[in-house]
Amino acid sequence: MSPATVAQSAxxxxxxxxxxxxxxxxxxxxxSTAVFVGVMIALAWAVRRRGDHPASDAIMTxxxxxxxxxxxxxxxxxxxxxxxxxxxxxxxxLKDAVTINITGxxxxxxxxxxxxxxxxxxxxxxEILIPVGRPVVLNVTxxxxxxxxWVPNLHGKRDLVPGYTTSIWFQADRxxxxxxxxxxxxxxxxxxxxxxxxxxxxxxxxxxxxxxRRPAADPASTEARHGRDVFLKATCSQCHAIRGTQAGGAxxxxxxxxxxxxxxxxxxxxxxxxxxxxxIRNPHQxxxxxxxxxxxxxxxxxxxxSEYLRILQ
Amino acid sequence: xRSGFAFALCLILSLTACERxxxxxxxxxxxxxxxxxxxFVAGAGALQPSGNPAELNAPALSEGKTLFATYNCTGCxxxxxxxxxxxxxxxxxxxxxxxxxxxxTILEGRPNxxxxxxxxxxxxxxxxxxxxxxxxxxxxxxxxxxxxxxHLSGKKPESSTDKMQPSNSAAPTVP
Numbered sequence: 185m186s187p188a189t190v191a192q193s194a195x196x197x198x199x200x201x202x203x204x205x206x207x208x209x210x211x212x213x214x215x216s217t218a219v220f221v222g223v224m225i226a227l228a229w230a231v232r233r234r235g236d237h238p239a240s241d242a243i244m245t246x247x248x249x250x251x252x253x254x255x256x257x258x259x260x261x262x263x264x265x266x267x268x269x270x271x272x273x274x275x276x277x278l279k280d281a282v283t284i285n286i287t288g289x290x291x292x293x294x295x296x297x298x299x300x301x302x303x304x305x306x307x308x309x310x311e312i313l314i315p316v317g318r319p320v321v322l323n324v325t326x327x328x329x330x331x332x333x334w335v336p337n338l339h340g341k342r343d344l345v346p347g348y349t350t351s352i353w354f355q356a357d358r359x360x361x362x363x364x365x366x367x368x369x370x371x372x373x374x375x376x377x378x379x380x381x382x383x384x385x386x387x388x389x390x391x392x393x394x395x396x397r398r399p400a401a402d403p404a405s406t407e408a409r410h411g412r413d414v415f416l417k418a419t420c421s422q423c424h425a426i427r428g429t430q431a432g433g434a435x436x437x438x439x440x441x442x443x444x445x446x447x448x449x450x451x452x453x454x455x456x457x458x459x460x461x462x463x464i465r466n467p468h469q470x471x472x473x474x475x476x477x478x479x480x481x482x483x484x485x486x487x488x489x490s491e492y493l494r495i496l497q
Numbered sequence: 498x499r500s501g502f503a504f505a506l507c508l509i510l511s512l513t514a515c516e517r518x519x520x521x522x523x524x525x526x527x528x529x530x531x532x533x534x535x536x537f538v539a540g541a542g543a544l545q546p547s548g549n550p551a552e553l554n555a556p557a558l559s560e561g562k563t564l565f566a567t568y569n570c571t572g573c574x575x576x577x578x579x580x581x582x583x584x585x586x587x588x589x590x591x592x593x594x595x596x597x598x599x600x601x602t603i604l605e606g607r608p609n610x611x612x613x614x615x616x617x618x619x620x621x622x623x624x625x626x627x628x629x630x631x632x633x634x635x636x637x638x639x640x641x642x643x644x645x646x647x648h649l650s651g652k653k654p655e656s657s658t659d660k661m662q663p664s665n666s667a668a669p670t671v672p
Binding site for chain 2: 327328346347372417418419422423433434435466468469472473475477478479480
């Protein structure tokens with residue numbers, strides 16, 4: 185997931201809502217530009233004819249009345265456009281939708297893929313996979329402070345408020361990876377709280393769902409087994425869950441399938457064994473002040489843990 | 498002269514504010530493993546009061562409150578009211594109320610149910626939790642204590658809790 189292939193722009197709409205928002209943006213941009221140019225021309229004209237023939241009251245009244253009427257008309261056009269875009273993007277399309285519950289945490293995104301069958305529900309973090317062409321409903325809330333979910337290519341912003349759940353929906357009409365960003369200041373690492381939405385074909389999505397629902401892979405190699413033991417005995421399991429083991433912490437991201445993610449630390453580093461080791465040893469060199477403590481594990485233990493996390497595909 | 502005095506006073510006041518607001522940007526991974534004597538005697542232990550820097554620091558106390566729920570202290574102590582474990586929001590202290598005694602209680606565990614967290618969590622988190630435990634009975638500065646609950650509130654927040662005079666249910670026994 186190199187930066188070149190990741191889109192993050194409100195002017196490159198990938199879904200119906202963002203297309204409506206983009207249209208509104210261009211409408212406002214064009215009208216504002218026209219108004220600005222008109223005012224500048226009038227100003228230049230006024231400066232040039234300064235003092236020549238003072239206009240009569242009747243002429244001035246006519247101009248001011250005309251300009252006021254035009255302003256009111258423009259504002260009403262904007263109001264109508266804004267309301268219609270709000271309605272179009274706000275009305276949920278619940279039929280056949282994928283439902284994901286998102287909880288904002290300092291400073292990462294907790295995902296819970298919902299399903300009518302409880303055993304099909306699972307938790308993930310920071311990387312949201314969605315099928316192309318199907319509506320996605322997000323139920324968003326927060327556990328600590330107010331965050332805001334914003335993936336510009338797909339939709340506008342939605343605040344995540346502690347103790348209060350709201351819903352938005354969006355849809356991706358073409359494949360791609362769309363980067364999002366927390367859009368409400370939420371503390372030290374607000375700027376590094378990234379989220380990725382990957383839109384993939386339905387078949388790939390189903391395959392991914394089936395894989396994510398499975399409990400964690402059993403380590404086959406001695407090193408990975410040692411890594412699992414270290415994980416369960418050291419600090420890790422206090423905060424992280426790995427389904428299928430005794431690790432059941434819920435303060436940090438669920439790591440059951442961490443090996444399948446492209447990044448770690450909410451998008452701060454590519455997910456490679458070296459980066460995992462550097463991150464576990466001291467996450468504060470990448471995200472100073474984040475909630476994960478540094479670890480004084482031996483090099484061998486650290487390598488084993490990263491090997492174990494790598495096989496959790 | 499007077500303005501100079503006021504300026505100096507402001508400077509001193511701003512220093513105290515710094516302590517309250519300071520964010521720990523590079524915490525230490527230290528996990529106390531050994532060297533702590535355990536004598537499983539009610540009220541005994543090091544009785545020299547040692548300071549806990551986390552008690553002056555609002556983010557640390559607030560994090561202590563979050564960790565108190567995260568590490569499942571709430572499983573036995575509820576939100577301070579107690580349950581399977583003793584209440585922490587009252588003035589009774591079975592194993593001592595000094596910061597380092599609470600630190601040891603968390604690290605070493607105590608008889609009849611309190612598990613040991615030694616080697617499980619880094620020391621700076623233990624200090625945060627110890628600070629929060631003391632804040633529940635008003636033993637830390639009010640301006641640094643947490644002012645908000647993430648759960649349903651049944652009592653005043655720690656920042657409005659008046660200081661309670663600690664009492665030991667069991668007197669320290671000297672062998």
